[in-house]
Amino acid sequence: MNVDLVVVGSGFFGLTVAERCATELGSRVLVLERRDHIGGNAYTENEPETGIEIHRYGAHLFHTSNEQVWEYANRFTRFTGYRHHVYTTFKGRVYPLPINLGTICEYFGRAFTPDEARALIAEQAAEIPAGREPRDLEEKAVSLIGRPLYEAFIRGYTAKQWQTDPRDLPAEIITRLPVRYTFDNRYFNDVHEGLPVDGYTAWLERMADHPNIEVRLDTDFFDMRDGLVGRVPVVYTGPLDRYFDFAEGELGWRTLDFETEVVPTGDFQGTPVMNYADEDVPYTRVHEFRHFHPERHYPDDRTVIMREFSRAADRGDEPYYPINTARDRERLLRYREMARREDGVLFGGRLGTYQYLDMHMAIASALSAVANRLRPHFEQGERLT
Numbered sequence: 183m184n185v186d187l188v189v190v191g192s193g194f195f196g197l198t199v200a201e202r203c204a205t206e207l208g209s210r211v212l213v214l215e216r217r218d219h220i221g222g223n224a225y226t227e228n229e230p231e232t233g234i235e236i237h238r239y240g241a242h243l244f245h246t247s248n249e250q251v252w253e254y255a256n257r258f259t260r261f262t263g264y265r266h267h268v269y270t271t272f273k274g275r276v277y278p279l280p281i282n283l284g285t286i287c288e289y290f291g292r293a294f295t296p297d298e299a300r301a302l303i304a305e306q307a308a309e310i311p312a313g314r315e316p317r318d319l320e321e322k323a324v325s326l327i328g329r330p331l332y333e334a335f336i337r338g339y340t341a342k343q344w345q346t347d348p349r350d351l352p353a354e355i356i357t358r359l360p361v362r363y364t365f366d367n368r369y370f371n372d373v374h375e376g377l378p379v380d381g382y383t384a385w386l387e388r389m390a391d392h393p394n395i396e397v398r399l400d401t402d403f404f405d406m407r408d409g410l411v412g413r414v415p416v417v418y419t420g421p422l423d424r425y426f427d428f429a430e431g432e433l434g435w436r437t438l439d440f441e442t443e444v445v446p447t448g449d450f451q452g453t454p455v456m457n458y459a460d461e462d463v464p465y466t467r468v469h470e471f472r473h474f475h476p477e478r479h480y481p482d483d484r485t486v487i488m489r490e491f492s493r494a495a496d497r498g499d500e501p502y503y504p505i506n507t508a509r510d511r512e513r514l515l516r517y518r519e520m521a522r523r524e525d526g527v528l529f530g531g532r533l534g535t536y537q538y539l540d541m542h543m544a545i546a547s548a549l550s551a552v553a554n555r556l557r558p559h560f561e562q563g564e565r566l567t
């Protein structure tokens with residue numbers, strides 16, 4: 183095979199590796215992609231009836247404080263000035279998230295100063311005595327934000343996310359529940375934030391647009407593996423357990439189901455993302471994509487919404503969020519050891535490392551893999567694992 187490197191997967195990790203190796207190291211790169219499109223989970227497409235750009239695998243908001251990643255991303259796209267905000271509906275009323283002074287004033291029905299709100303939440307959180315280890319997720323959440331806010335904004339949402347009563351979930355799932363004692367409800371705190379002006383797919387296609395890069399869609403690495411591994415260096419961004427034929431058991435993931443609908447109104451909910459905290463509403467959130475791009479001209483009599491449902495993934499489902507139980511972590515250690523011994527194969531990206539990575543983290547990790555592993559491999563003949 184007349185290539186220097188095979189990259190399995192065309193998500194942000196795979197495409198960053200491919201682009202850097204092609205452009206900087208002059209490598210000929212073959213990208214194999216199982217799906218019928220590039221871009222991994224960041225892929226977007228226009229809904230045909232309305233032309234509204236939808237995020238097929240869930241809403242993707244770009245934000246970073248990493249200057250190197252920001253500079254790199256800006257080589258392929260310009261960004262809008264979009265700033266993300268989220269609201270939640272609970273018992274027929276709407277509140278801003280993350281929990282902030284506005285949420286607290288609205289929920290308890292009166293004006294609080296920051297100090298008063300802090301004192302109130304501290305008093306409510308004292309229900310779980312300091313020094314006693316919380317026994318489950320519910321106790322942990324109450325110890326952080328008190329019972330009233332937990333019951334309104336965390337309990338039902340978490341139960342739906344995990345399809346499990348929070349009293350049966352381990353405390354370690356949450357380490358912190360940020361409460362802001364200001365009215366600032368900007369979702370991300372990063373220095374840079376925005377959405378690609380002409381969409382994620384255009385950005386991702388520009389990354390792959392290089393004479394040294396060939397992308398083969400509808401192509402599963404496992405159908406070609408024997409002819410590749412050991413003959414050409416491979417960067418693998420598919421699921422880690424699948425690579426080793428699940429020899430140590432499966433790593434647990436949560437998946438999402440999406441229900442997309444065109445509705446006959448110019449504005450369904452007045453905001454891009456509305457969470458639903460009530461347990462008896464089966465979905466966790468509703469996305470309305472037109473609000474990601476208020477600068478665009480979209481039809482004013484129709485809009486596209488997407489309801490999101492969460493559940494544990496079975497084999498064959500799209501793996502979205504690592505569950506990370508103690509058993510998963512034990513298995514992960516064994517898989518990592520196997521990956522370390524797999525000569526000529528570099529495991530990366532969120533599936534290849536069993537780690538939730540935001541886009542900017544996937545790009546940062548790919549840039550460092552090129553600098554610290556692939557460049558030394560190609561230029562000094564260092565072993566690639």
Ligand code: FDA
Pocket residue numbers: 190191192193194195196214215216217220221222223224239240241242243244245401402403404419420421438501502503530531532533539540541542544
């Ligand atoms: P990614 O999953 O994108 O790509 C892996 C690719 O490998 C896939 O295209 C897959 O088809 C391919 N592949 C797997 N096995 C293969 C095989 N055997 N042969 C060939 N190809 C194979 N981030 C962020 O910054 N802001 C956000 O708002 C969000 N939102 C968000 C929502 C949801 C629901 C999820 C699941 C994730 C996000 N993310 C996010 C994270 C973002 O999607 C993530 O950072 C990138 O997908 C990481 O890129 P990777 O290349 O690692 O994986």
